[in-house]
Amino acid sequence: MYAKVIVDVPAKQTNRAFDYEVPSALRKWVEVGSRVGVPFGPRVLQGFVVELQENTQLDVKRIKPIQNVLDLVPPLTDELVMLGRWISHMYLCHEVTALQAMLPAALKAKYERAIGVGEEFGEQSLLDMPDLQAIVAYVKSKGSVPMDALMERFAADGALIKQLLGAGILTEVQVVKDRMSTKKALTVFPPADGSGLEQALSELPARANKQQEVLRYLMEHPHAIRLTELMETVEVGASTVKSLADRGWIELREVEVMRDPYAGRAFARTKPLPLTEEQSRVFAEIRAAVAEERHEVFLLHGVTGSGKTEVYLQSIQQCLDMGKEAIVLVPEISLTPQMVERFKGRFGDLVAVLHSRLSNGERYDEWRKITRKQVKVVIGARSAIFAPFTQIGLIIIDEEHESSYKQEESPKYHTRDVAVKRASMQGSVVVLGSATPSLESLERTRRRQDRAEPPYRLLTMKERVASRPMPPVAIIDMREELKSGNRSMFSTALYKAIEDRLHKKEQIVLLLNRRGYATFVMCRTCGYVSTCPHCDISLTYHQSSRMLRCHYCGYAEREVTECPSCQSKHIRHFGTGTQRVEEELGKIFPGIRVIRMDVDTTTEKGSHEKWLTMFREKQADVLLGTQMVAKGLDFPDVTLVGVIAADTVLNIPDFRSAERTFQLLTQVAGRAGRHEKQGEVFVQTYTPEHYSVQYASQHDFIAFANHELDVRANLGYPPYQRLILVTFSHEQVPLLVRFAEAFVTRLKEIALEYSTKQIDLFADAVSRDNSFQMDVLGPVASPISRIKDRYRFQCVVKYRGEDQAAEIVGRTVAWFEERSSKEKLLISVDVDPQYLM
């Protein structure tokens, strides 16, 4: 039997399957999806089995055998292996990179050097010496032994070992191991029927008090118990228990344990809540599709507070009733303890939770609950879409518009598209939920049936549960404030509202989508601006550390008090960041309690939850933060939401900035008045007339979407045309420009090869049919033209119709890498980019 194996070398030349023999001893362990150790050139590598074949004529001189199998149960399924291939084609990455992305970090290969028995073994007269024989026999019995372990065991024979290595009787070998081992704990096992313990008790000397206590405890509780737990409850030392084990009365051995991050936490069981009329209507649709096992994608547009989660929960229940599994995806930031609680509360131990705050070991153990079929529901961020389930009935993506569903490192996949692909492979239902759906998804609900990519079905929930009204949104024109002499960052209206809430002891959420203190620092005499020496970007001033920081590469320097260019002392901080707002609040409202949440205050593990808990317990009046305060939070006493500057997002030069502004304003407005108390929202802006601000204040997503879709159609942007962003970087500009231009020229040539009568290249008309059109913009300097001392150029491939585009770009990259491999030029390809940066 032979296996096709993808080896763990993410390089162009090794991006294909290699053939290996499956030794008969390993036959029943090697399956498609197995992780194996294989000899590759002079070393041993980890690889993934992607195909098995009985017999084939292979045109390779020597087929090597698979060395070992790394898991009892293959960590990947056939389906995930296929999905990996699809991802590698779709998003242009090496196949092994796609497969690796599906596994927890704990399963990343670790290569260890060890000593094994060499091929020279047997014919050597040296072996007559008993000492040598002992060493060789030992190594042989173990297969391979780490060098230090061997030296320790045969400490006196260091010279001999060296000699054996020199003669080739022993050789250095490489062993593939897991990065993370399973956690083991010493566990005490009393005899099965409890018999013999009484006997043992009588045999113990009278003064062996502690041992007697242990025996009595075990007679009362005749089941296995962790040694540490036993030591704690009976208050004895380990030696006491060990001596009982030595006499054979009890058994003491290592048992694999799960690291359960939610161990010891009881989740109150909840029952399905009664559904509103709207909820029932939506639920009926989803339930029917799940019950009929019909692959279908629903876009659930439900306003904030319309009770989407309850619909999810009941749909999952339908899935479980049928013996099938469900995956729930949420943005990392909204995977809060409250969210976990709702799912654990409804489905108890059937839920595995995967998020980035878990340690590698914890995540690995949660993941193994899936492979062991101990759970039926997975709730997690992005990568949970790869949960190795085989009977998926339902995949839910909450807040489907979130850009964090797009992975920014290779493989640069979009979770939504991977989910739809996976669901089509398994025949499962997908529910995309959002109060502000992405325009890509909305557009697909409006497509005609006959397209190659079938349409999604739109489900709508317009009412908030308990008929709570949407909070009124006031738009405040900051230009008017300036005219009337108010130069502070708070408008009069917002100032009064904050004062009022402080007085009433109600809570406030303030949003400013910019961290740090000031966005840039400028000399008022000569106009000098502090910029990063490694990146083409201005430095941000951080008040707490009195440092100027680069938000791209992390470079930091001391605050300047004197202009480095003209020595003037007139240094001024421009632009407002969260730190400055915090300081200002303290000045205007003495005694105000502010919690600031941004990446600077939430890097520590658990800090995110800590701040939210403090706010919930009303230990603060204001929750001030970047977009992380806009998502999914639900606090009953929040009656005021203030957006300090809506323009920060709007002014970013990106075709999605209007959409992002609308989403952000809608999400943050949804934080107010979710309970009995009526809420109020203030949006400060210098562009109050902009349609994204206007429609957000009217809570009118559909009107906004129609407007924005028109804009996109006219400009030829997604969802009507799709994009591939290709970025080049190099330390020298002239070479970079030359290469980027050569790339674009070649790309156009290759694209023309694909030109047939239904493929219409470089047509600029936006017609609504399905023909393939493609255009290349650039190359131009990237918006951030230098990062970490590397200059950046980019080109944007625009296309529509069926996508050979990724293939065309892929072929161009391959052609290009053959010619530029010796230069340190980096090319990065991003299919369906979220940001054109």
Add this chain to the structure above:
DNA sequence: AGCACGCCGACT
């Protein structure tokens, strides 16, 4: 990615 094989400068 590693690592070997393979052709041209400064040293015992």
Add this chain to the structure above:
DNA sequence: GTCGGCGTGCTC
């Protein structure tokens, strides 16, 4: 005359 530079090519 050799030791060693890293350019090119292969790994089942």
